Amino acid sequence: MKKEHFDYIVIGGGSGGYAAARTAREVFDRVAIVDGAQELGGLCILKGCMPSKTLIYSTEVLHLAQQGRKFGLNIPEAKADMPVLHERKIATIDEFAEYRQEQLESDRFSLYKSQAKFVDPRTISLADGTELTADYFMIATGSVVSCPPVQGLSEVPYWTSDDVLDLNFLPEKVIVLGGGVVACELAQFLRRAGSEVIQIQRSPHILKESSPDAASVIEEQFRKEGIELYTDTQIDNVAYEEGVFWVKFKNKGSPTSAEAPYLLNALGRKPAIEGLNLEAANVEVMKSGHISCNPNQQTTNERIYACGDVAGPHEIVHVAILQGELAARHATGRAAEPVNYDTLLGVTFTDPQIGQVGLSEAQLKERGIDYISADFPFDDHGKSILMEAKTGYVKVMAERSSGQILGAECVGKDGGELVHAMAVAITLKATAADLLKVHWYHPTLSEIWTYPLEDIVDEMNQT
Numbered sequence: 022m023k024k025e026h027f028d029y030i031v032i033g034g035g036s037g038g039y040a041a042a043r044t045a046r047e048v049f050d051r052v053a054i055v056d057g058a059q060e061l062g063g064l065c066i067l068k069g070c071m072p073s074k075t076l077i078y079s080t081e082v083l084h085l086a087q088q089g090r091k092f093g094l095n096i097p098e099a100k101a102d103m104p105v106l107h108e109r110k111i112a113t114i115d116e117f118a119e120y121r122q123e124q125l126e127s128d129r130f131s132l133y134k135s136q137a138k139f140v141d142p143r144t145i146s147l148a149d150g151t152e153l154t155a156d157y158f159m160i161a162t163g164s165v166v167s168c169p170p171v172q173g174l175s176e177v178p179y180w181t182s183d184d185v186l187d188l189n190f191l192p193e194k195v196i197v198l199g200g201g202v203v204a205c206e207l208a209q210f211l212r213r214a215g216s217e218v219i220q221i222q223r224s225p226h227i228l229k230e231s232s233p234d235a236a237s238v239i240e241e242q243f244r245k246e247g248i249e250l251y252t253d254t255q256i257d258n259v260a261y262e263e264g265v266f267w268v269k270f271k272n273k274g275s276p277t278s279a280e281a282p283y284l285l286n287a288l289g290r291k292p293a294i295e296g297l298n299l300e301a302a303n304v305e306v307m308k309s310g311h312i313s314c315n316p317n318q319q320t321t322n323e324r325i326y327a328c329g330d331v332a333g334p335h336e337i338v339h340v341a342i343l344q345g346e347l348a349a350r351h352a353t354g355r356a357a358e359p360v361n362y363d364t365l366l367g368v369t370f371t372d373p374q375i376g377q378v379g380l381s382e383a384q385l386k387e388r389g390i391d392y393i394s395a396d397f398p399f400d401d402h403g404k405s406i407l408m409e410a411k412t413g414y415v416k417v418m419a420e421r422s423s424g425q426i427l428g429a430e431c432v433g434k435d436g437g438e439l440v441h442a443m444a445v446a447i448t449l450k451a452t453a454a455d456l457l458k459v460h461w462y463h464p465t466l467s468e469i470w471t472y473p474l475e476d477i478v479d480e481m482n483q484t
C-alpha cells in the first residue's frame with residue numbers, strides 16, 4: 022500500500038480549501054490537496070456564484086431591454102435565447118474553472134483526485150487504498166443539496182440549482198420550493214427568461230436572513246413581475262405523475278395545490294460530511310451537521326481544522342476564504358485573527374439586490390444597543406429617478422452615543438455594489454460624521470447614503 026506524509030493536507034479544493042492550501046504553502050513545503058470531484062473548481066465557480074450571476078446578469082439586461090419604452094427606446098422584441106445563454110455561461114465558467122484547475126495542479130501542491138476518508142486522527146485513505154498522513158489537516162468539503170422530510174419529495178425527479186444553471190431550453194412552467202437565496206435568485210431568473218413560476222415559501226417572508234422590510238420589497242417586485250408567490254405555507258406532499266409535478270400545500274391555512282412539468286427543490290443545503298468517517302479523527306459535528314470549530318477554525322481535534330460550508334455559520338464564499346486563510350495562518354504559527362461576524366457582508370442577487378452589512382436592527386435590539394436608524398427611498402433620489410431604478414431604500418444604523426456605523430442595508434439597483442461603502446465604514450469603525458467628509462460624487466447612486474447619514478448626525482446633535 023502506498024503511504025506518504027505531508028505537513029498539511031487539505032480535503033476539498035473549493036474556495037475555502039484552496040485559500041487554506043495557498044496560505045499554508047507560504048510556510049510549509051509539503052502541502053497536499055485531495056478532491057474527489059469529477060471536475061475540479063469547487064461550488065462557487067462550477068455550480069454556485071459564477072454560473073448563477075452570469076445567467077442572472079443576462080436576464081437583468083433582458084428585463085431592462087423589455088422596459089425600453091420607459092427610456093424612450095424602441096426595442097421591437099427582446100427575449101432570452103436559452104441555447105446561446107447556456108453557451109455563454111459555459112464559456113465564462115470554463116475560463117474561471119481552467120484558471121483554478123491550473124492553480125490546484127501547480128507543482129506547489131501534491132494533488133490527489135480522490136474522495137478522502139479518515140482512518141485515524143492523523144491518517145486519511147484514498148479510493149485506491151493510498152494512505153496519507155499529515156501534521157495538520159483542513160476539512161473543506163463544502164455542502165450538498167438537502168432533501169428535507171417533505172412527504173413524497175425524495176421519490177420525485179426534482180431539479181436542483183445545478184439543473185437550472187445548466188438549462189439550454191426554456192421550461193414553460195416551474196414550481197420553486199423554498200424562499201431562501203437560491204430559490205429567490207433562480208425564481209426571478211426563470212421568470213425573466215420567460216417561464217411561468219410558482220414559488221412556495223414556508224415562513225411569512227422570503228429571505229429569512231434579511232430584514233422583513235427588505236424581503237417585502239422583493240416580494241412586491243416578484244409579484245409585479247408575475248411570479249405566483251405563496252408565503253406562510255405548509256407543504257403537505259409532492260407527487261409526480263405522467264410528466265407533471267403536484268404540490269399540495271396549505272396557504273395561510275387553506276388547502277391549495279400547484280402543478281407544473283418542472284419542480285426546483287431549493288429547500289437548502291447541508292454540510293458534506295458523509296463518508297469522511299469523522300469519528301475516527303475525533304472530529305465532532307453539531308446538530309446542524311456542521312463541523313464544530315473554535316474561533317481559529319480548529320475542530321475538536323486541534324490538528325484538524327475546518328472551513329467553508331462544512332463549518333458554517335454562513336455559506337458565503339468570502340467567509341470560506343477568510344476562514345481558510347485564518348486557519349492556515351494559525352496552523353503555521355502566524356498571527357491569525359478570527360473572522361468578525363459583526364461586520365458580515367451579505368448580498369442577494371435578485372433585482373433589486375439586497376446588500377446588508379454589520380448588525381441588523383433585530384441584532385441591535387437583541388443586544389440592547391442604543392442606536393439611531395435612518396433610511397431614504399430610491400424613488401426620491403436624483404440618479405435612481407433618471408435610471409428608472411426607483412424601487413427600494415437605504416438604511417443606516419449607528420450607535421447613538423458615538424455615531425459609529427454598526428449596520429446598513431441597501432435594497433435597490435446594484436445594492437450589492439453600493440453596500441460596500443458601508444462595509445468599509447463599519448470595518449474601519451467610521452462614524453456618520455466621518456462619512457459626511459467623504460466626496461460623494463453627483464449624480465451617483467452612491468450619494469444616496471448621505472441622506473440617512475445627515476439624518477443620524479442631526480438626531481445626534483438634537484440630543
Ligand SMILES: Cc1cc2nc3c(=O)[nH]c(=O)nc-3n(C[C@H](O)[C@H](O)[C@H](O)COP(=O)(O)OP(=O)(O)OC[C@H]3O[C@@H](n4cnc5c(N)ncnc54)[C@H](O)[C@@H]3O)c2cc1C
Nearest residue numbers: 033035036037057058063064065069137163329330336338
Ligand atoms: C446556486 C448557488 C449560488 C451561490 N451564489 C453565491 C454568491 O453569489 N455569493 C456567495 O458568496 N456564495 C454563493 N453561494 C455559496 C458558495 O458557493 C459556497 O458558500 C462556497 O462555494 C463554499 O465553498 P467551500 O470551499 O466551502 O466548498 P466547495 O467549493 O463546495 O468545495 C468543496 C470541495 O470538496 C470536495 N469534496 C467533498 N467531499 C470530499 C471528500 N470526502 N474527499 C475529497 N474531496 C471532497 C468537493 O469535490 C469540492 O470540490 C452559492 C451557492 C449556490 C448553490
Ligand SMILES: NC(=O)c1ccc[n+]([C@@H]2O[C@H](COP(=O)([O-])OP(=O)(O)OC[C@H]3O[C@@H](n4cnc5c(N)ncnc54)[C@H](O)[C@@H]3O)[C@@H](O)[C@H]2O)c1
Nearest residue numbers: 169199200201202203204223287288289290336368369370
Ligand atoms: N447571493 C449569495 O450570497 C448566495 C446565493 C445562493 C446561495 N447562497 C448560500 O447558499 C446557502 C444555501 O442557500 P439555499 O437558498 O439553498 O438555502 P436556505 O437555507 O437559505 O433556504 C432554504 C429555504 O427552504 C425553506 N425550507 C426548508 N425546509 C423546508 C420545509 N420542510 N418546508 C418548507 N420550506 C422549507 C426555508 O424556510 C428557506 O426559505 C445559503 O446559506 C446562502 O448563504 C448565497
